[in-house]
Amino acid sequence: MRAVNGSGTSGNSNTITATTAGALASEPTVAASGVSFSSVGATDMAVSWTNGDGATRIVVARAGSAVAGTPSDGSTYAASSGFGSGATIAANEYVVFNGSGSSVTVTGLSPLTTYNFAVFEFNGSGGTENYLTASPGTGSRATPAATSTRN
Numbered sequence: 001m002r003a004v005n006g007s008g009t010s011g012n013s014n015t016i017t018a019t020t021a022g023a024l025a026s027e028p029t030v031a032a033s034g035v036s037f038s039s040v041g042a043t044d045m046a047v048s049w050t051n052g053d054g055a056t057r058i059v060v061a062r063a064g065s066a067v068a069g070t071p072s073d074g075s076t077y078a079a080s081s082g083f084g085s086g087a088t089i090a091a092n093e094y095v096v097f098n099g100s101g102s103s104v105t106v107t108g109l110s111p112l113t114t115y116n117f118a119v120f121e122f123n124g125s126g127g128t129e130n131y132l133t134a135s136p137g138t139g140s141r142a143t144p145a146a147t148s149t150r151n
Helices: none
Strands: 033-038 044-050 056-063 088-090 093-099 103-107 114-123 137-142
Touching: 044 114, 044 137, 093 103
Parallel strands: 033 137
Antiparallel strands: 033 044, 044 103, 056 093, 056 114, 088 093, 114 137
């Protein structure tokens, strides 16, 4: 650490100024649960869940295997319901929802692929986010084959 005086030089300064990040919001205590699926098509599906006690939640999706990453406290994640377009919390793990609701229709999926979802409750915004990462609500569902129409 280097001390500087009011004019920005490092002479014989007697004042040290440290900047710290804002405090995190309180962490939720009840995780989301009951992840379920409806209107499952070859390229989209509706995902629903029962909210926990966070003010907000993110839903993370991954193709092929379970979501293994967890969101980082103090981080804001941009969501997109188009699979592969939202922020990532780990490699190939995309945020498909960020809000206070309890459902999202995810688009841009591939036929005959299993998609895994994890719902993480959180409180706070703008760098004060505090995520409940223990036992998130989880579920998985495979998309069916694409149907073709012959003339």
